Amino acid sequence: MRMKTFRAATSTAAFAKVKSELGDEAVILSNKTVTENGCKCCEIVAAVEGEPARPRRNTRDGVMDAALQDSVGWQREWSQIKGQIMALMKPQMDPSRLSPKQKIALEYLEREEVDERVLTHIYCTLRETPDCAVMTALDPLLKATPFKVGSWANKFHAFAGPGGAGKTSSLIRLALRIKKERPRTRLCLATADGGRGKGRLVLKHYAELGGLAFREIITRDDFALLHQESKQFDMVLIDLPGLSGATNLEEWSCLYGLNECRDLSVHLVLNPYYSRGQFERFVDKYKSEQLASVIWTKLDEACTFGAILNMAFASGLPVSALSYGPGLKNSILPASEEMVWRLLFMRTLPNGDIQP
Numbered sequence: 001m002r003m004k005t006f007r008a009a010t011s012t013a014a015f016a017k018v019k020s021e022l023g024d025e026a027v028i029l030s031n032k033t034v035t036e037n038g039c040k041c042c043e044i045v046a047a048v049e050g051e052p053a054r055p056r057r058n059t060r061d062g063v064m065d066a067a068l069q070d071s072v073g074w075q076r077e078w079s080q081i082k083g084q085i086m087a088l089m090k091p092q093m094d095p096s097r098l099s100p101k102q103k104i105a106l107e108y109l110e111r112e113e114v115d116e117r118v119l120t121h122i123y124c125t126l127r128e129t130p131d132c133a134v135m136t137a138l139d140p141l142l143k144a145t146p147f148k149v150g151s152w153a154n155k156f157h158a159f160a161g162p163g164g165a166g167k168t169s170s171l172i173r174l175a176l177r178i179k180k181e182r183p184r185t186r187l188c189l190a191t192a193d194g195g196r197g198k199g200r201l202v203l204k205h206y207a208e209l210g211g212l213a214f215r216e217i218i219t220r221d222d223f224a225l226l227h228q229e230s231k232q233f234d235m236v237l238i239d240l241p242g243l244s245g246a247t248n249l250e251e252w253s254c255l256y257g258l259n260e261c262r263d264l265s266v267h268l269v270l271n272p273y274y275s276r277g278q279f280e281r282f283v284d285k286y287k288s289e290q291l292a293s294v295i296w297t298k299l300d301e302a303c304t305f306g307a308i309l310n311m312a313f314a315s316g317l318p319v320s321a322l323s324y325g326p327g328l329k330n331s332i333l334p335a336s337e338e339m340v341w342r343l344l345f346m347r348t349l350p351n352g353d354i355q356p
């Protein structure tokens with residue numbers, strides 16, 4: 001048996017080291033938070049029987065075996081097939097069967113890059129009921145649950161999403177908003193985003209400035225501790241790291257014990273201008289039973305907003321907040337359905353500015 005100790009700034013980084021050096025078969029003997037040079041970090045002791053089995057990627061057959069085991073290719077192919085089925089269906093959408101108002105609404109949505117799946121669904125609803133008001137067909141497709149005290153039963157709120165999407169900024173802005181509107185709310189800001197990253201410092205800074213509690217989550221022990229002491233808080237907002245490579249949210253949550261928390265909602269932070277392939281990847285990467293809403297950021301940098309409706313249709317998740325500027329002040333609002341429809345039909349940002 002080979003045994004080895006690994007240290008890294010976070011559990012994710014330490015587990016990545018274990019995986020790359022000892023392979024998937026490694027057994028974890030211990031996993032705790034330790035202090036190294038005055039900084040907290042994660043220490044894992046892992047062991048493996050004999051030599052770790054590594055995929056043979058250095059021969060032609062090895063590469064082929066590895067490629068065939070990889071399911072990503074199949075997923076991609078399936079999404080292409082779905083796209084082709086939709087392309088075949090589109091000519092069947094006969095606009096002359098719609099009223100002029102219904103037709104204009106569909107044209108607007110198409111201009112905003114609402115995808116064929118959603119357009120076909122709307123078309124079918126409108127065709128089935130000829131006098132159907134456009135909003136009657138659209139209403140069921142989009143729900144908003146505003147990110148504010150009272151809207152959410154859960155105490156813990158984790159902000160997930162790709163790096164740079166706006167997780168840390170949204171968390172701070174929403175926390176400051178809540179603090180301003182309801183000064184007595186006992187808020188705690190927690191970071192699980194890297195032991196030494198910039199986001200962590202920014203969060204700490206604003207927590208201190210706003211007189212809010214601040215905690216760091218480096219291993220599952222830290223989260224367990226935060227959970228134990230959470231009685232003293234009304235709301236705990238957790239900044240998650242952008243997950244790189246093959247790591248997905250479910251794996252990450254298991255690693256830190258967040259998956260066991262019944263009192264936790266995850267909010268996915270996204271920008272409307274990611275590509276379609278990227279959205280499909282994110283839906284897969286961030287799927288989780290705890291996923292509760294989508295926060296849309298960088299609306300001020302987008303030129304179409306169809307992605308908001310596409311995502312609502314594909315995931316069934318409500319929109320909880322809309323962010324429309326780089327600054328920390330006056331740049332985010334808890335979402336309402338009306339705000340989203342204004343974006344889609346009038347390109348009006350939540351603050352009233354019109355996007356060109």
Ligand SMILES: Nc1nc2c(ncn2[C@@H]2O[C@H](COP(=O)(O)OP(=O)(O)O)[C@@H](O)[C@H]2O)c(=O)[nH]1
Binds near residue numbers: 269323324331
């Ligand atoms: N223009 C614009 N910039 C934003 C918005 N939200 C965040 N940003 C900027 O995007 C960058 C990345 O944000 P950050 O919160 O650090 O992303 P994270 O990596 O997901 O935590 C920062 O420079 C933010 O100021 C927004 O709504 N509009």
Ligand SMILES: [Mg+2]
Binds near residue numbers: 168169
């Ligand atoms: Mg961040």
